[in-house]
Amino acid sequence: MNSNDADRERRSRFDRAVGVYHPDMYRYAVWLCRDPGIAEEVVQEALLRAWKSLDALRDDEAAKSWLLTIVRRENARYFERKRLETVDIDNLSPAQSAMLAVKDDPTLEDLRRAIFQLEDDYREPLVLQVLMGHSTREIAELMGMQQGAILTRLHRARIKLKEVVQKEAAA
Amino acid sequence: MNMNCEQYKEAIAADPSASFGDGATHVAGCNSCAIFRVELQALDGRIARALAIVVPELKIPELPPVGDGNIVSMPVGRKTRRLAPWLAIAASFALAAIIGVQSVGNAPDSEYSLADDILDHIGHEPAALKVTNVPVSDEEFSRVVNPSVGSMDRNVGLISYARTCVIHGKTVPHLVIQGREGPVTLLLLPDEMVERAQTIDRNRVNGVILPVGHGSIALIGERKENIGEIERKVVDSVEWSI
Numbered sequence: 001m002n003s004n005d006a007d008r009e010r011r012s013r014f015d016r017a018v019g020v021y022h023p024d025m026y027r028y029a030v031w032l033c034r035d036p037g038i039a040e041e042v043v044q045e046a047l048l049r050a051w052k053s054l055d056a057l058r059d060d061e062a063a064k065s066w067l068l069t070i071v072r073r074e075n076a077r078y079f080e081r082k083r084l085e086t087v088d089i090d091n092l093s094p095a096q097s098a099m100l101a102v103k104d105d106p107t108l109e110d111l112r113r114a115i116f117q118l119e120d121d122y123r124e125p126l127v128l129q130v131l132m133g134h135s136t137r138e139i140a141e142l143m144g145m146q147q148g149a150i151l152t153r154l155h156r157a158r159i160k161l162k163e164v165v166q167k168e169a170a171a
Numbered sequence: 172m173n174m175n176c177e178q179y180k181e182a183i184a185a186d187p188s189a190s191f192g193d194g195a196t197h198v199a200g201c202n203s204c205a206i207f208r209v210e211l212q213a214l215d216g217r218i219a220r221a222l223a224i225v226v227p228e229l230k231i232p233e234l235p236p237v238g239d240g241n242i243v244s245m246p247v248g249r250k251t252r253r254l255a256p257w258l259a260i261a262a263s264f265a266l267a268a269i270i271g272v273q274s275v276g277n278a279p280d281s282e283y284s285l286a287d288d289i290l291d292h293i294g295h296e297p298a299a300l301k302v303t304n305v306p307v308s309d310e311e312f313s314r315v316v317n318p319s320v321g322s323m324d325r326n327v328g329l330i331s332y333a334r335t336c337v338i339h340g341k342t343v344p345h346l347v348i349q350g351r352e353g354p355v356t357l358l359l360l361p362d363e364m365v366e367r368a369q370t371i372d373r374n375r376v377n378g379v380i381l382p383v384g385h386g387s388i389a390l391i392g393e394r395k396e397n398i399g400e401i402e403r404k405v406v407d408s409v410e411w412s413i
Contacts, residue, residue, distance in 0.1 A: 011234070023226040030224060044232045051234045052364065052385045053413045070413050076319050080342065099224055112221040129186065130215060131222040136186060144318070151185040158184045162214055 014054055017063035018047060024064065024132060025071050031127045032075045034116055036095045046074040068132065069142055107168075114164040122157035125150050173197065179204045187211040285363055286371050286380060288339045289389050293356050299332045299347050300354040307333045307346075315344045320361055324408035328355075328401060339363065348405075352396040361386035361411045384411050 018025075025046060029039035050057075050070050057066050092100070100116060102108040115123060128134040128142065136154070140147040174182070174197040182194055187208065198204045293299070307330050315333040316323050320343070331354065332347035338358055346357040356378075363380075365387045371378035378391030379398055383406055390398050390405065 007236070014234070015231075018231065022229050022231075026226050026229055027222070027224060031222065036227075040227075040229075043229070047232055048234070049413065053411075056385075056413055066413065073319050073412060080319070102221070105220065108217060108221045111217055112224075115218065115221055126218065127222060130219050151182075154186065155181050155184040158187075158211060158214065158218075161218065162210070165214060165217070 010054060013060070014051055017057070017060060017067065018050070021064050021067050025067055027131060028068055028127060029071050029075060030099065031115075031123060031131070032072065032120075033078070034096065035093065036099050037093075038078065042071060042075045042078050045078070046070045049074060064132070065134075065138060065142065068128070072142065110168050111161065111165060114161055118157055118160065122153050122160070125153050126157045129154060176201060176204055180207055183208050183211055187215045285339050285360075285365075285389075286369065289356075289358060289378075289380070289391065290371070290373070290376070292336060292338055292345070293391060296334075296336070296345070299334070299345065299356070301331065302353055303331050303349065304329065306330055315346070316359065318412055320344055320359060321409060321411040323359065323405075323410070327404040327408050348401060350392050350396045350401060352393045355390060355392035355396055355398070355401055357401075357405060358389040359386070359409065360388060363387045381406065383409055386411050 022043075025043050026039055029042045029046075030036055033039055033042060046067070050067060053070075057063060100109060100112050102112060115126070118126070124143065125136075125139050128139045129136070134142070136147050136150050140150045143150065174193045176197075179194055179197045179201070182191065183189070183198075183204075198208055309325075312325055312330060312333045315335050316325075328348040328350070330346055331349055332345070334345050335342055336345040336358075337343075338345070338360065341360070341362050343361070344359040346359070348355045348357055360380075363386060365380055365382045367382065369380040371380065371389075371391060375394045376391060377394045377396060377398055378389065379402060380387055380389045381402065388405060388409060390402055392398055392401075
């Protein structure tokens with residue numbers, strides 16, 4: 001295989017992985033950083049890093065976890081670089097407000113806002129489990145934590161959200 | 172072991188889709204837990220819909236040619252400028268002074284290379300270049316060489332300095348290893364791809380920028396320092412995070 005063929009094969013492999021998981025990367029980034037604009041930047045950086053490191057992806061079946069891990073690290077790097085403050089829920093940007101709006105089902109808006117307000121440590125495993133379909137073992141590996149700690153966080157996150165939903169129903 | 176209600180509710184709240192042996196037995200005979208489970212499964216359906224935000228049209232960034240991204244090269248035909256006179260200085264700051272004087276001599280060109288940036292940085296951080304036998308603490312080392320960068324075996328030599336610095340616009344670990352001839356600067360550059368090894372050879376300074384995986388490392392020491400000896404140990408010990 002000459003170098004052009006090798007380059008084309010590499011690009012094709014990258015496109016296959018990213019084509020499928022690009023939306024997941026974006027959604028994960030949004031829920032990590034809670035800002036659609038920053039999420040787009042993080043995902044762009046993550047894609048560049050994934051491209052440069054593609055040879056480190058041994059098994060294409062593991063592409064989703066691999067890409068999400070890169071997004072997670074890129075998000076951490078972004079915030080380290082910018083030294084950003086945490087999101088102020090009372091002063092949301094228009095993009096953040098738009099992100100919280102649920103046009104087709106306004107009853108979900110309070111729940112989305114409650115997820116937005118969850119502590120990072122609770123929100124992230126919930127996103128990985130419910131949205132990304134990761135097992136608790138996979139979440140523990142990705143977050144570098146014990147599985148027991150992940151189970152506790154998932155339990156607490158759901159109890160908090162359940163309380164919100166109950167209050168909403170009572171109102 | 173049979174689960175009680177508290178244990179069941181904790182477990183099901185951690186994963187409402189899970190079906191576990193003891194839990195199934197418990198919930199079959201416990202109306203309260205059965206209701207709790209149904210409520211949580213319904214909640215999870217709503218959580219999934221709430222999390223599924225609308226994704227805008229996403230674009231793939233322009234991808235650099237493989238092995239060509241951020242290629243480091245010494246600009247061809249760049250002007251050489253006369254160095255400022257060498258001044259005698261205290262031995263412990265000798266290397267910093269050498270680099271510092273050279274940096275003054277090499278004012279930025281339009282093509283300001285990674286090597287220039289590295290030498291400038293070292294020149295501006297002379298406190299790093301002390302001759303000492305006191306190693307940096309494990310805590311400090313771990314803070315600087317952290318999982319977002321990668322990992323490195325610290326037993327490559329006596330590491331006397333570790334700090335996070337900005338080189339070429341990127342935040343990277345700046346370490347100093349005590350070599351045979353004096354302090355040797357080691358910069359871990361996970362985001363700087365170099366096509367091949369670049370030697371840095373300036374008056375009394377000797378060094379190299381080496382490709383390592385998808386990044387590179389820079390090692391700079393005094394002219395007599397055996398950089399190759401340190402290089403082999405470091406290259407084998409560094410692993411980048413993705």
